[in-house]
Amino acid sequence: MSTPDLVADAVVKRFAEHTAVDSLSFTVARGSFFSILGPSGCGKTTLLRMIAGFIAPDGGDIAIGGKSMRGVAPNRRPVNMVFQQLALFPMMSVGENVGFGLARRGMGKSERRKRSAAMLERVGLGGAEAKRVDELSGGQRQRVAIARSLVLEPTLLLLDEPLGALDLKLREHMKIELKQLQAAFGTTFVYITHDQSEALVLSDHVGVMNQGRFEQLGTPQDLYYRPQTPFVAGFVGANNRLIGRAIASDGETVAMTTTHGWTIRAQRHATVTTGDAVEAFVRPEVVQLARSVTELPSAHPAHAGEVRSLLFDGANSAVLLHEANTRQEVRIALPQTGQFADLRVGEQVFFSFDPARAICFQARAGAAAIGAASSDV
Amino acid sequence: MSESSLPAGAATETPLAGRWSARLTLGLLLAPALLWLLALIVLPHIDLALLSLRERVGPRQYVASLAQYRTFFAEPLYWHVFVRTAVMSVFATLLTLLLAFPIAWIIAKLARGRAASLLFILCLIPFWVSETVRTLGWMILLRESGVLPGLLMKLGLTSVPVELLYHDATILVGLVYTSLLFMLVPLISSLESLDNSLIEAAYDLGANGFAVLRTIVIPHAAPGITAGCIVVFMLTLGNYLTPTLLGGKNSQWFTEQIYTQFITRFNWEQGAAFGFLLLGLSTAIVIVGLRLSGQRFGEVMRRT
Numbered sequence: 028m029s030t031p032d033l034v035a036d037a038v039v040k041r042f043a044e045h046t047a048v049d050s051l052s053f054t055v056a057r058g059s060f061f062s063i064l065g066p067s068g069c070g071k072t073t074l075l076r077m078i079a080g081f082i083a084p085d086g087g088d089i090a091i092g093g094k095s096m097r098g099v100a101p102n103r104r105p106v107n108m109v110f111q112q113l114a115l116f117p118m119m120s121v122g123e124n125v126g127f128g129l130a131r132r133g134m135g136k137s138e139r140r141k142r143s144a145a146m147l148e149r150v151g152l153g154g155a156e157a158k159r160v161d162e163l164s165g166g167q168r169q170r171v172a173i174a175r176s177l178v179l180e181p182t183l184l185l186l187d188e189p190l191g192a193l194d195l196k197l198r199e200h201m202k203i204e205l206k207q208l209q210a211a212f213g214t215t216f217v218y219i220t221h222d223q224s225e226a227l228v229l230s231d232h233v234g235v236m237n238q239g240r241f242e243q244l245g246t247p248q249d250l251y252y253r254p255q256t257p258f259v260a261g262f263v264g265a266n267n268r269l270i271g272r273a274i275a276s277d278g279e280t281v282a283m284t285t286t287h288g289w290t291i292r293a294q295r296h297a298t299v300t301t302g303d304a305v306e307a308f309v310r311p312e313v314v315q316l317a318r319s320v321t322e323l324p325s326a327h328p329a330h331a332g333e334v335r336s337l338l339f340d341g342a343n344s345a346v347l348l349h350e351a352n353t354r355q356e357v358r359i360a361l362p363q364t365g366q367f368a369d370l371r372v373g374e375q376v377f378f379s380f381d382p383a384r385a386i387c388f389q390a391r392a393g394a395a396a397i398g399a400a401s402s403d404v
Numbered sequence: 405m406s407e408s409s410l411p412a413g414a415a416t417e418t419p420l421a422g423r424w425s426a427r428l429t430l431g432l433l434l435a436p437a438l439l440w441l442l443a444l445i446v447l448p449h450i451d452l453a454l455l456s457l458r459e460r461v462g463p464r465q466y467v468a469s470l471a472q473y474r475t476f477f478a479e480p481l482y483w484h485v486f487v488r489t490a491v492m493s494v495f496a497t498l499l500t501l502l503l504a505f506p507i508a509w510i511i512a513k514l515a516r517g518r519a520a521s522l523l524f525i526l527c528l529i530p531f532w533v534s535e536t537v538r539t540l541g542w543m544i545l546l547r548e549s550g551v552l553p554g555l556l557m558k559l560g561l562t563s564v565p566v567e568l569l570y571h572d573a574t575i576l577v578g579l580v581y582t583s584l585l586f587m588l589v590p591l592i593s594s595l596e597s598l599d600n601s602l603i604e605a606a607y608d609l610g611a612n613g614f615a616v617l618r619t620i621v622i623p624h625a626a627p628g629i630t631a632g633c634i635v636v637f638m639l640t641l642g643n644y645l646t647p648t649l650l651g652g653k654n655s656q657w658f659t660e661q662i663y664t665q666f667i668t669r670f671n672w673e674q675g676a677a678f679g680f681l682l683l684g685l686s687t688a689i690v691i692v693g694l695r696l697s698g699q700r701f702g703e704v705m706r707r708t
Contacts, residue, residue, distance in 0.1 A: 079608060102610045114605035118623040127619070128609035175609065 030093040032057045032182050032215040033078065039086035040073050047073040049239035050087065055183075055217060055232070060209050062218045064226040065236035066262070071219040074236070075185050078217065079108045092182040102131075107176035108185040112192060113168055115160045121147070121171055122156030128179040146178040147171075150208065165193050169201055177212055186218045190225060202228050223263045227251065235259050255296075257388040260308040265345075267309040267358050270390065276301050281387045283307055289353040292328065293385035304390040311345055311360040313384045316367060320377045327379040332357065334374045346370060348378070456676035472677035482661065482678075489658040490685055492572070493640040496579040500587045500636050501629065503580060508591035513600070527588055535582065539649045542578055543569060546650075570652040578646040583639055587632040594628025595621070630699045634690050641686050658682055 033055040040048040047070040055061040063071045076082045078089055080101035089096045092105055107128070116124050125143035134142075140156075147153055150170040155163070163171065169189060176184055190198045190205075206229050209216050220226055226233045227247040234244045235258070243255045254260035261268055271285035281295040283305050293307045317323045320331075331351035338345045344361040359378060361367050370376075459469035476482045511523045530538060545551045546568035553565040568574060598621065606616045622629070647657035662682070665675030694701060 081604060101604075101607050102612060106608075108605070108608045110601045110605055112599070112601055114599065114601040116602060116606070116620060118620070127606070127611075131610035131612075131615055179609065 029057050031055055032092055033061075033217065034090040035074075035078075035087070036090070037087035038074070038077060038084045038089060040070075040077060040082065041085050046239050048077070048084070051239070051241060052087075053234060053241065053244060055215060058213045058215055059231040060206070060216045060218065060229055062220060062226040062230040062233045063236050064220055064223060064233050064263070066221055069236045070239040071221075071236050072187065075108070075187055075217070075219050078183070079106055079185055080104050105182040106185060107179055107181040107183075108187060109172045109176055109189045111187045111189065113172040113189065115168055115171055115175070117160050119160070120156060121152070121158045121160060121163065124160065124171055125156075125175045125178055127175065132179075142178055143174075146174045149211070150174045150177075166197050166201055166204075169193070170204075173205075173208060177208075177214060181214065183215050183217060186216060188220050188222075190220075190222075198225075205229060227263070235262060237262075254308070254386065257306050257308070257391055260386060260388070265311050265358070265360075267311065267314075269307045269309065269355070271305060271307070273299055273301050273303045273305045273387070280382050281305065281307075283387055285353070285355055287350075287353040287355040289330075289350050289355040291385070292382035293387040294383050296386055296388045299387055299389050305387050306390045307385055307387040309357070309380055309385040311358045314357065314359040314378050314380045316346070316359050316361070317377045317379075323377055323379045327381055329377055329379045331375065331377055334370060334372050334376060336372060337370060348376065351375075452676040452679055455673050456680055458673060460673065472673050473681070475674065476677060476681060485656045485661055486658050486681065486685065488656055489641060490689065492575065492579075492657075493637055494689065496576050496583070496640045497633050497637045499576060500580045500583045501633060504584055504587035504591055504632070507584075508588050508595055511588075512592045512595035513598075524588075524592070527585055530581075531585055535645055536649075538582070539578060539646055542574075542581070542650060546574060569650060570654050572651070572654075575647050575651040575655055575657075578650040579640050579643060582643065582646055583636040586635045586639060590628040590631040590635070591625065594625040598624045626697060627699060627704045630694065630697050630704045633693060634704070637689065637693070638686055641682065 031054040035051055035053050038048055038051045039046070049070075051074065063074060065071045073082060077084050078091070078096075080096065080099060096104060116127065119127065122140065122143050125146055126139040129139045129142060144153070144156060147155055150173060152167060152170055152174070155167070155171075160168065160171070172189065173184075186205075190201050193201060202225060205216075209229075216229075218226070218229060227250075230247055232245065233247055233250055234241045235250060236242070237258050243250060243259045245253075250259055250263045254263065257268075260266055269283070269285045269289070269291065271283045271289075273281050273283050274290070275282040276295055276299060279295060280292050281299050282290060282292050284290045285307075291307065291309075293309070299305055315323060320329050323329045332348040333351060334346055334348050335356070336347045338347065338358075342363065346359050346361055346367070348357055348359065349355065350357060357378070361370075456472050457468055457470070458466040459471040461467055476486075507523075507527070511520050511527075515523055533541075543550070546553075548565050548567045548569075550568070552568060553562070556562045557565055602620055602624070603616055606620045611619065642659060644657070644659040644663065647655040648660060651657065658678070659682070662675050662678045665671045665678060690701075694704070
């Protein structure tokens with residue numbers, strides 16, 4: 028197996044009292060797309076700037092392509108970065124932007140022209156060399172920024188939320204383009220974002236970062252279906268978050284009562300034992316909705332509820348309902364069949380879910396305060 | 405038909421009246437500036453132009469002639485001083501730029517918040533004192549019995565007090581000192597508008613410090629640099645006090661020639677011609693400077 032392109036070994040960075048990156052270790056395999064996903068202020072930008080060389084770590088080591096980067100200046104690292112605001116040089120043409128790094132390596136003018144033209148061709152901007160940067164659209168600038176870095180054939184391409192400044196439609200489009208570019212070039216990408224959908228769509232592996240540490244490192248599917256911490260369960264994808272106390276536990280599942288008094292069963296995570304303060308997560312699409320209780324699978328406990336509001340969003344439509352006895356709010360994804368297209372507010376419905384697909388964690392310290400993250404779509 | 409034309413007529417009248425009142429307001433607002441320009445710049449210059457184009461042939465008898473300009477080219481002293489003033493001014497401008505650039509960089513990019521304002525105020529404070537007093541301060545420091553020659557003797561570097569005044573270098577020191585602030589202001593504002601991520605991006609793409617300066621910082625700051633250079637050059641070329649006080653009889657500054665013609669020799673015709681030659685010189689050098697740096701005057705003035 029070839030050496031990984033990026034190895035971080037117990038990397039630490041402190042700013043005054045605050046530890047931005049807290050003893051972080053991970054490896055990124057050659058040719059893979061690695062994302063660091065986290066809320067703003069989690070330390071992901073600091074981590075990226077340490078990899079690029081703009082900040083020196085206080086402890087630990089970063090190795091790129093098998094070589095330690097300690098004391099290596101950014102202009103000598105086999106790493107290039109696509110900046111959040113792209114940072115294209117407005118005083119230069121598109122061609123000069125792409126040829127900038129080659130010129131710094133002392134490459135002759137004609138060779139430089141040839142390579143920048145070929146690179147622009149590869150990102151679908153053939154013939155745009157003479158254009159000024161401000162003549163390009165947002166998506167085209169994005170591609171110039173990537174071309175400018177990739178033309179240098181870096182071991183590692185760092186991307187600092189490059190889609191953040193784009194509008195929604197373009198962002199969706201650029202997501203696909205980025206993934207295709209990465210596949211075509213085979214360069215290792217390290218991508219930071221606070222947008223879980225970007226991370227899930229693009230990445231081979233994702234590190235979910237919170238308060239300077241990785242909460243979980245795994246494939247997008249791992250994060251979504253097998254979250255290891257309540258933070259990951261709440262941050263990645265939409266989720267119903269239920270806070271309460273475990274009232275019974277047997278090997279696989281836990282029975283818990285929420286603060287509203289609703290009792291459910293969920294898969295038991297790690298060390299949860301009877302009497303613990305717990306938080307459980309149930310994905311909206313895991314819950315099955317029915318107008319009569321007989322339509323629900325008999326294997327799972329059924330609950331009754333009243334529709335409170337309909338959240339129409341095309342394929343992502345959902346319904347918010349209150350459990351009949353406890354008024355616990357539950358979000359349920361509407362199936363694509365159109366079966367519930369005529370659902371009305373105030374209607375009585377039934378729902379159930381497989382306890383094996385819900386997960387119950389030990390509650391975090393101060394969990395109640397960050398409850399707002401629970402139904403983040 | 406009359407019914408439909410009435411509101412149409414009213415509609416065209418209102419914007420017209422609005423336009424006239426807007427023009428009147430603009431005219432009134434501009435009036436003081438225009439009056440000032442006319443009374444203090446345009447009229448005296450017309451008068452000076454007429455003065456420079458005549459020759460005295462007898463008591464109170466004048467004829468139109470180019471004699472004043474001919475004298476300038478015929479007398480080596482005059483154009484020698486003229487060229488010397490131009491060269492020294494260009495030199496002083498470049499020196500000011502070299503000195504001001506790192507200071508502007510520190511204030512605009514390295515210092516943060518209060519430190520940046522404090523540094524800028526430190527540059528501003530000397531300008532609270534009159535230029536004459538500031539220049540006299542230099543004389544106190546540099547004259548033979550002054551502070552610096554005394555210090556040099558105490559340190560054993562010189563055996564007798566040396567005269568540090570009345571050298572070309574002294575004039576340059578004074579000129580740079582007087583002009584520094586006028587270079588700093590446009591430089592700081594143009595460097596502040598430079599996005600730090602551009603510098604980082606260039607660095608990230610393999611540029612060293614010098615390449616970042618040459619390819620990113622200077623092209624971005626070019627309008628500010630040009631504006632500062634134009635202002636400093638014009639101030640230096642037209643400076644009278646500093647070269648006279650610090651250079652003494654050796655200064656040979658062209659403004660002194662103009663002063664001599666007007667005040668000492670009472671030859672207003674010659675003085676006026678010199679004045680126009682100086683105006684032509686500064687215009688020519690500014691145009692050459694703009695051409696060389698590839699900047700446009702309007703662009704430069706808008707950026708400052």
